[in-house]
Amino acid sequence: xxxxxxxxxxxxxxxxxxxxxxxxxxxxxxxxxxxxxxxxxxxxxxxxxxxxxxxxxxxxxxxxxxxxxxxxxxxxxxxxxxxxxxxxxxxxxxxxxxxxxxxxxxxxxxxxxxxxxxxxxxxxxxxxxxxxxxxxxxxxxxxxxxxxxxxxxxxxxxxxxxxxxxxxxxxxxxxxxxxxxxxxxxxxxxxxxxxxxxxxxxxxxxxxxxxxxxxxxxxxxxxxxxxxxxxxxxxxxxxxxxxxxxxxxxxxxxxxxxxxxxxxxxxxxxxxxxxxxxxxxxxxxxxxxxxxxxxxxxxxxxxxxxxxxxxxxxxxxxxxxxx
Numbered sequence: 001x002x003x004x005x006x007x008x009x010x011x012x013x014x015x016x017x018x019x020x021x022x023x024x025x026x027x028x029x030x031x032x033x034x035x036x037x038x039x040x041x042x043x044x045x046x047x048x049x050x051x052x053x054x055x056x057x058x059x060x061x062x063x064x065x066x067x068x069x070x071x072x073x074x075x076x077x078x079x080x081x082x083x084x085x086x087x088x089x090x091x092x093x094x095x096x097x098x099x100x101x102x103x104x105x106x107x108x109x110x111x112x113x114x115x116x117x118x119x120x121x122x123x124x125x126x127x128x129x130x131x132x133x134x135x136x137x138x139x140x141x142x143x144x145x146x147x148x149x150x151x152x153x154x155x156x157x158x159x160x161x162x163x164x165x166x167x168x169x170x171x172x173x174x175x176x177x178x179x180x181x182x183x184x185x186x187x188x189x190x191x192x193x194x195x196x197x198x199x200x201x202x203x204x205x206x207x208x209x210x211x212x213x214x215x216x217x218x219x220x221x222x223x224x225x226x227x228x229x230x231x232x233x234x235x236x237x238x239x240x241x242x243x244x245x246x247x248x249x250x251x252x253x254x255x256x257x258x259x260x261x262x263x264x265x266x267x268x269x270x271x272x273x274x275x276x277x278x279x280x281x282x283x284x285x286x287x288x289x290x291x292x293x294x295x296x297x298x299x300x301x302x303x304x305x306x307x308x309x310x311x312x313x314x315x316x317x318x319x320x321x322x323x
Contacts, residue, residue, distance in 0.1 A: 001086045003027070003034040004161075005102075006079030008072050009051065009093040010041040014200030016050045019095050024058075026099040030106070035085060037062045038093075039078050042069035072155075073174040080164040088159045096124065097156040098194040105158040105191060114163045114186035117149055117178050118156035120195035137213060144221050145179035149190050152178065156193055160186075172212045176220045183224045230289030234282045242279025248272035 005023065009016065020036070027034045038055075040048045040063060048065055055061045064078055076090060087109060091097040101118070108116045125131055134153050142148040152175045159181070166184045167177060178188050226233045249272040255261040263269050 004083035004085030005036045005089045008039045008075035012093040013045045015095045023099040039075040040065040041075045042066045076174045077169045092155045101193045113189040114160045116158045118154035118193040119151045121192040124197040147179045147182045231286035234286030238279040238282030245272045245275025
C-alpha cells in the first residue's frame, strides 16, 4: 500500500521544516511506500522557497504551487488530484495535527473503513471565538447531513483513493468531505487525535467564515438529497405556496360573492396573487432543475448510483468508483 500525505500550506515558513522532519520520522517507521504532497496556496512569505529546498533533497516530496491564494478547499482538491497513493492522508501545515496519530488512522482503515476523520478531543484553541462556534457548527452539520461526527473541522483524515475520485469540492466544502463521502457510499469512522497549540504563525480561520459555511451546508444538503430530483423540493415549495395563495383567493371570492365584502384595499388579495405566482415560479424552477439534472447525467454518461461489487459467473468484481 502506498500513502499520499497531502498538506496545504499558506504562510507557514516557521513550521515547514519542523513539520517535514517530524512527519518524515513517522513515515519511515511505517512499512509502506509514501509520498508527501505540499500544496503551496499562494504563500506570501518564504514557504515556497523552503518547500523547494526540501523537494530537491527528497524525491518522495511533491510541491504543487498555486499562482495565488485559492483557499483550503482548492488545496485539498489539488492534493486529491496529484496523489498517487492507495490511501490519502490530509493534515494541516501549522503543526497542530500530530503526525504520530497517522498509524492509528491506518489501523482503523484496516478495519474496512473508507474514511477516518480526526476528533480534536482536547482542542488547543480559544473557546469563545474558535471552539464554541465549531461545536455549534458540528452539531448543525451532523443533524442536517445525517452524518454524525464530533469534529468536522479537523483536517487530519485518511481516505481511500477511490472515494476521493468521486468528491468534487467548491467553496468551503472541504469541511463537509465526510458527508459527501457518505453520499457515495463511504464507510466512515472517527478517532480521537492529539491536538497541539500553535507554536508559530497565526490562524487563517475566523468566525467571519460562518456565513459561508452555512451557505455551503445548504448546498451540500441539496446535492446529497435532491441533486437527481430537484422537482421534489421546488415542486413541494410551489404546491405549498400556490395552495395557500389559492385558498386565500377562494375565501376572498366567497366573501365578495355571497357577503358583499369589498376587495379594494384588501392586502390579502395581493398576498394571494403573490403566493400563486411564487408557486408557479417554484414549480417552473423544479422542472428546469429536472432538465439540467438529466443533461448533467446523460451528457457525461454519469450514473446515479454507486456499485460496490458485482457477482457473476462465480467471480467477484470489485467496483468502488463513485458516480
